[in-house]
Amino acid sequence: MEKELLNKKTCGWLKISNDVKEKIFNFCDGYIDFLNECKTEREASKYIIKQLENSGFKNIYTMDTLKKCDKVYMLNRDKSVYAAIIGEENITCGVNLVGSHIDSPRLDLKPNPLYEDAKLALFKTHYYGGIKKYQWTTIPLAIHGVVVKPDGSKTEIAIGEDEKDPVFTITDILPHLAGEQYEKKIGKAIEGEDLNVLIGSIPSNEDKIKENIMKIINEKYGITEVDFYSSELEVVPAFKARHLGFDKSMVAAYGQDDRVCAYASLKAILDASESKRTMVAIFSDKEEIGSVGNTGMCSQMFDLFMNEILNKKNENTPGALNKTYCNSIMLSADVGAGMDPNYQSASEKNNSSYIGYGVELNKYTGSRGKSGASDANAEFVAKVRNIFESNNIKYQVSELGKVDLGGGGTIAYILADKGMDVIDCGVPVISMHSPYEVTSKYDIYSAYEGYKAFLETNEK
Ligand code: MN
Numbered sequence: 001m002e003k004e005l006l007n008k009k010t011c012g013w014l015k016i017s018n019d020v021k022e023k024i025f026n027f028c029d030g031y032i033d034f035l036n037e038c039k040t041e042r043e044a045s046k047y048i049i050k051q052l053e054n055s056g057f058k059n060i061y062t063m064d065t066l067k068k069c070d071k072v073y074m075l076n077r078d079k080s081v082y083a084a085i086i087g088e089e090n091i092t093c094g095v096n097l098v099g100s101h102i103d104s105p106r107l108d109l110k111p112n113p114l115y116e117d118a119k120l121a122l123f124k125t126h127y128y129g130g131i132k133k134y135q136w137t138t139i140p141l142a143i144h145g146v147v148v149k150p151d152g153s154k155t156e157i158a159i160g161e162d163e164k165d166p167v168f169t170i171t172d173i174l175p176h177l178a179g180e181q182y183e184k185k186i187g188k189a190i191e192g193e194d195l196n197v198l199i200g201s202i203p204s205n206e207d208k209i210k211e212n213i214m215k216i217i218n219e220k221y222g223i224t225e226v227d228f229y230s231s232e233l234e235v236v237p238a239f240k241a242r243h244l245g246f247d248k249s250m251v252a253a254y255g256q257d258d259r260v261c262a263y264a265s266l267k268a269i270l271d272a273s274e275s276k277r278t279m280v281a282i283f284s285d286k287e288e289i290g291s292v293g294n295t296g297m298c299s300q301m302f303d304l305f306m307n308e309i310l311n312k313k314n315e316n317t318p319g320a321l322n323k324t325y326c327n328s329i330m331l332s333a334d335v336g337a338g339m340d341p342n343y344q345s346a347s348e349k350n351n352s353s354y355i356g357y358g359v360e361l362n363k364y365t366g367s368r369g370k371s372g373a374s375d376a377n378a379e380f381v382a383k384v385r386n387i388f389e390s391n392n393i394k395y396q397v398s399e400l401g402k403v404d405l406g407g408g409g410t411i412a413y414i415l416a417d418k419g420m421d422v423i424d425c426g427v428p429v430i431s432m433h434s435p436y437e438v439t440s441k442y443d444i445y446s447a448y449e450g451y452k453a454f455l456e457t458n459e460k
């Protein structure tokens with residue numbers, strides 16, 4: 001009786017078969033490799049395109065017409081990717097969409113980064129996304145990105161990952177002398193202008209350290225100081241992604257928000273079987289700063305991709321794009337907050353996610369009185385439940401922390417604004433936005449299975 005009446009939440013690892021456990025662990029080995037290869041949106045885009053092409057996806061601009069089972073992608077300025085598998089039905093019947101983001105919180109170099117101070121050489125940074133600044137000191141850092149010269153030639157940089165590479169770091173005051181710092185509020189203890197990266201200490205023969213470091217950079221990369229103007233260099237943790245725990249049940253790594261959902265949805269569209277409906281995956285950029293700009297979800301670039309599909313399927317009559325959107329369904333594939341045993345007071349235990357309890361659905365996001373929320377309607381939640389329950393996918397429904405404590409959002413509202421039914425669906429994370437985020441392998445695999453079942457569904 002109790003079993004039928006009450007919603008008993010159980011751990012996904014309970015009574016799991018060895019076969020399934022092995023599948024989950026193997027899947028996450030691939031995920032860990034992906035994290036180590038892709039620490040920026042550019043690297044993730046490159047990886048995603050390679051995987052898509054290996055699976056027969058073609059650049060949409062190389063196709064004149066599209067028909068059932070054709071696989072296409074669009075790469076937007078090397079930073080975001082849209083991919084689709086054309087279904088049997090008309091596009092205007094709507095698509096099944098899973099959308100994640102591949103940018104993560106980090107420190108960007110300023111346009112004039114290089115300086116010397118107190119006999120040392122440093123880079124100035126400007127943080128990107130919501131970080132707790134104190135977490136970025138005294139850890140090994142790597143630098144990834146591109147420098148583009150006025151003639152268009154591009155130098156790619158990734159230093160700090162190889163065992164033989166040097167790393168970089170941001171220093172912090174020793175406890176012996178931290179009296180003043182201890183008096184400050186934690187948010188002010190390390191300020192934005194304190195996030196200066198230590199990059200060298202040997203001066204030239206004329207005792208000029210900045211010049212000497214620039215000389216080394218020039219010899220290695222062929223760039224001069226003015227070339228930093230046209231660069232995008234991102235400072236990221238140099239840690240490797242690792243198995244976490246004696247049972248190796250978790251993943252610890254930088255950038256899991258939201259490359260965990262990006263990887264799970266990439267694998268889902270690669271493995272999805274044919275469907276009546278067209279399947280679409282989005283890997284967007286700039287989510288961490290509001291989805292703005294021409295690689296962010298708010299831009300018209302995704303509309304362009306969908307219009308190209310409609311054109312090439314000869315379906316692009318007036319209003320076709322709107323009709324497509326209004327008939328489409330979407331999982332906004334982004335991470336949620338897992339219950340942290342050290343900070344339980346930030347969560348309301350009946351409505352928070354527990355890592356290892358399955359992929360998480362957030363009916364709504366937003367803050368305070370649901371301000372800025374993308375709130376999925378009950379009918380659509382029921383539809384997603386049906387997809388998950390009929391495919392034996394373990395899921396939990398939660399929200400982000402206690403009421404009035406904070407809040408957050410994803411790309412969900414942007415697609416909901418276009419008329420789609422959208423719900424947030426992703427992997428719960430502990431220590432989100434930190435340099436070392438924690439996820440459960442069980443949830444990562446549940447997300448993959450959930451995304452795949454959603455993409456394959458034939459119900460409108
Ligand atoms: Mn996210």
Ligand code: MN
Pocket residue numbers: 257288433
């Ligand atoms: Mn985030």
